Amino acid sequence: MSAFEAALLAASGAASHTSRLKTLLAAALDHGRRELQNARSGYEEPVTVVVASGLIAAAPVSAALRADAQAAGEREWVLVAELVAALAQASDAPAPVRPEDLALRAGDLGGHLVLHLPGGGDPELAALAFDEGVAGVDRLRARALAVPAALLADTDDLRPTTGPLRVAEAVARLGGDPADPGATEPLEALLSTLLGDPAAPVRPHEDPDPGRRVARRILQRLAGMGKWGGYHTEFAHLPRGFVGNDRALAMEVGEALLAAGLLCEKPSVGQRHVYLDPRRAGDIQRMIDTGEVPDGLTLPFS
Numbered sequence: 001m002s003a004f005e006a007a008l009l010a011a012s013g014a015a016s017h018t019s020r021l022k023t024l025l026a027a028a029l030d031h032g033r034r035e036l037q038n039a040r041s042g043y044e045e046p047v048t049v050v051v052a053s054g055l056i057a058a059a060p061v062s063a064a065l066r067a068d069a070q071a072a073g074e075r076e077w078v079l080v081a082e083l084v085a086a087l088a089q090a091s092d093a094p095a096p097v098r099p100e101d102l103a104l105r106a107g108d109l110g111g112h113l114v115l116h117l118p119g120g121g122d123p124e125l126a127a128l129a130f131d132e133g134v135a136g137v138d139r140l141r142a143r144a145l146a147v148p149a150a151l152l153a154d155t156d157d158l159r160p161t162t163g164p165l166r167v168a169e170a171v172a173r174l175g176g177d178p179a180d181p182g183a184t185e186p187l188e189a190l191l192s193t194l195l196g197d198p199a200a201p202v203r204p205h206e207d208p209d210p211g212r213r214v215a216r217r218i219l220q221r222l223a224g225m226g227k228w229g230g231y232h233t234e235f236a237h238l239p240r241g242f243v244g245n246d247r248a249l250a251m252e253v254g255e256a257l258l259a260a261g262l263l264c265e266k267p268s269v270g271q272r273h274v275y276l277d278p279r280r281a282g283d284i285q286r287m288i289d290t291g292e293v294p295d296g297l298t299l300p301f302s
Contacts, residue, residue: 002028002045002048003024003027003028004021004024004025004027004028004048004145005048005145007020007021007024008021008024008145008147018148018150018151021147021148021151022151022154025050025058025147025151026110028048028060029048029058029059029060029109029110029112030060031045031047031048031060032047032048032049032059032060032142033060033061033062033112035047035060036060036061036073036075036076036079037073039139040139040140041075041139041140041141041142042140042141042142043141046141046142046143047060047079047140047141047142047143048060048142048143048144048145049079049083049130049142049143049144049145050144050145050146050147050151050152051086051087051090051123051126051127051130051144051145051146051147052123052146052147052148052149052151052152053123053149054116054118054120054149055087055090055091055116055117055118055119055120055121055123055126056114056115056116056149056152056155057083057086057087057114057115057116057126057144057152058109058112058113058114058115058152058155059079059080059083059112059113059114059115060079060112061076061079061080061112061113062076062111062112062113063106063107063108063109063111063112063113063114065080065106065113065165066106066107066108066113066159066161066162066165067162067163067278067279068278068279069163069164069228069229069230069277069278069279070229070279072230075137075139075140077164077179077229077230078134078137078140078179079134079137079140079142080113080115080165080168081168081177081178081179081230082130082133082134082137082178082179083115083130083144084104084115084165084168084169084172084178085129085130085133085168085172085177085178085179086126086127086129086130086133086144087104087115087117087121087126087172088117088169088172088173089125089126089129089172090121090122090123090125090126090129091117091119091120091121091173092119092120092121093117093118093119093120093121093173095173095174095175096170096173096174096194097193097194098193098194099193099194099195099196101194102160102161102166102169102170102173102194103117103118103119103160103169104116104117104160104161104165104166104168104169105117105118105158105159105160105161106158106159106161106165107155107156107157107158107159108155108156108157109152109154109155109156110154114152114155114158115165116155116158117169123146123147124146126144126146127143127144127145127146128144130142130143130144131143131144133179137179162278162281163228163229163278163281164228164229164230164231164278166195167184167191167195167226167228167229167230167231168230170187170190170191170194170195170226171183171184171187171191171226174187174190174191174194181230181231181232181273182233183231184225184226184227184231185225185233187226188224188225191224191225191226192224192225195223195224195226196223204216204217204219204220204288204291205217207291209291209299209301210246210249210301211249211252211253211256211299211300211301212291212293212299214242214246214249214250214253215253215256215257215287215297215299216287216288216291217241217242218238218250218253218254218257219257219262219276219284219287219288220288221240221241222263222275222276223276223284223285223288227274227275227276228275228276228278228281229275229276229277229278230275231275232266232273232274232275233273233274233275234271234272234273234274235254235265235271235272235273235274236271236272238250238251238253238254238274239251249300249301252300253299253300254274256297256298256299256300257297258274259298260294260296260297260298261277261280261296262276262277262280262283262284262287262294262297263275263276263277264276264277280294
């Protein structure tokens with residue numbers, strides 16, 4: 001049993017222990033951050049996340065993940081995705097049907113990531129769901145503890161999520177597993193509605209320039225499927241939906257999108273897998289909406 005868990009049990013909700021518990025929580029989160037950098041994490045002492053009433057939770061992952069998908073490694077992302085899934089399972093809120101129904105917010109507690117899913121729910125249920133979710137994760141031992149809300153009262157800058165965190169909420173609240181990179185594909189139609197697919201002045205499939213048309217359609221489809229950051233798809237799937245010469249063109253366009261940094265490649269899987277770079281979300285959305293080609297992108301047949 002960790003020093004934090006022992007102090008938490010001994011405190012039994014007494015307000016006078018709050019200051020010491022905050023100090024021990026900070027130490028536990030720092031320990032978890034270090035453990036997640038190891039080849040095997042949490043084997044001597046499990047990596048700890050905490051959940052409080054109101055479904056607010058803290059994880060030993062950099063708060064920079066709110067804006068930068070590269071701020072978390074693969075195992076850190078799995079831990080966060082399982083935490084999002086646990087909050088969704090414990091939530092009293094109905095399944096989302098409109099973009100505005102996505103409510104997950106992210107904040108900063110001493111540099112660590114905080115997640116808050118408004119709408120009510122049981123933190124004990126969230127803790128149990130998290131423990132079940134991470135039980136089979138390779139080379140990771142982690143657990144969730146329900147804690148008094150006062151321990152997370154110093155959270156700064158809670159704001160709506162974007163990129164992979166927003167996708168994770170949508171997948172989880174639709175009943176999928178946000179820790180599974182392929183979870184977005186069977187939910188493609190629903191995710192397209194929830195994550196937004198705004199109409200463009202000249203719609204992508206009507207663009208008269210062949211290279212730009214194919215690029216816009218690829219970006220639109222990946223965005224609609226939620227393929228941001230931790231969610232990726234095979235490079236070989238990029239030509240799906242194209243016919244004739246456009247299929248070969250789609251492969252060339254995919255290489256151009258990678259070279260320009262709009263797509264990123266994930267080298268740790270057997271095939272070539274790619275995803276949209278959340279840091280280029282503005283450029284990507286403008287190209288989908290208006291056809292504006294970002295600096296550095298050279299398209300074939302354009």
